[in-house]
Amino acid sequence: MKHIKEFETKKDDQVDILRDLLMENPLYEDNDFYLFIGRDEFKETENGMYKKVLDIENMVKITPDIQSIGAMKGLEMRARFQSESNLYHIWLPKELEEYVSGKSSQRIPSWLIDLIDKHKMKGVTTEGKKKYKDVLDRRKNIGKFNL
Numbered sequence: 282m283k284h285i286k287e288f289e290t291k292k293d294d295q296v297d298i299l300r301d302l303l304m305e306n307p308l309y310e311d312n313d314f315y316l317f318i319g320r321d322e323f324k325e326t327e328n329g330m331y332k333k334v335l336d337i338e339n340m341v342k343i344t345p346d347i348q349s350i351g352a353m354k355g356l357e358m359r360a361r362f363q364s365e366s367n368l369y370h371i372w373l374p375k376e377l378e379e380y381v382s383g384k385s386s387q388r389i390p391s392w393l394i395d396l397i398d399k400h401k402m403k404g405v406t407t408e409g410k411k412k413y414k415d416v417l418d419r420r421k422n423i424g425k426f427n428l
Contacts, residue, residue: 292347300345312372314343315381316356319401320366335398337386338366342378369401 303309318338323331341356343349360368373381377393386394 292350295350296345296347299343299350303343303345306372308372311374313375313378313382314370314372316341316343316353316368316370318356318360318363318366319369320363335386335394335401337384337389337394337397339385340381340383340389342382343370367403369403371397371401373397 303314306314308314317340320336321333322336324334326332341349341352343353357368360366380393381389381397389397
């Protein structure tokens with residue numbers, strides 16, 4: 282029974298940490314946060330030249346819930362084991378959700394793929410790691426000083 286309580290506590294902590302990280306970002310009000318696995322592809326144009334384009338596997342909208350945490354871990358693992366693939370993240374305006382949420386590059390308009398390619402970010406920022414550590418410290422202190 283002790284192990285179940287510890288697991289539930291860790292799960293709740295992860296959701297709270299994700300909520301803090303998303304809501305502290307100034308882009309949170311008007312934008313949605315997405316993760317996706319992407320790779321560069323070369324496609325032939327009409328004039329016989331080749332153009333580098335971003336191939337998106339699946340755009341996943343991240344919200345502060347346990348399903349998003351599972352999706353994040355799954356995407357991270359898939360990107361690690363697929364050669365030439367990377368895990369990217371991006372903030373997109375809420376109005377674009379119907380165009381990108383749950384879709385691959387075959388179903389996303391080409392103008393939007395170019396926009397995503399231009400503004401995508403790879404990896405974890407040091408700011409995110411610091412905020413994650415701050416939340417963990419704050420949780421430890423709550424348990425210590427809670428009367």
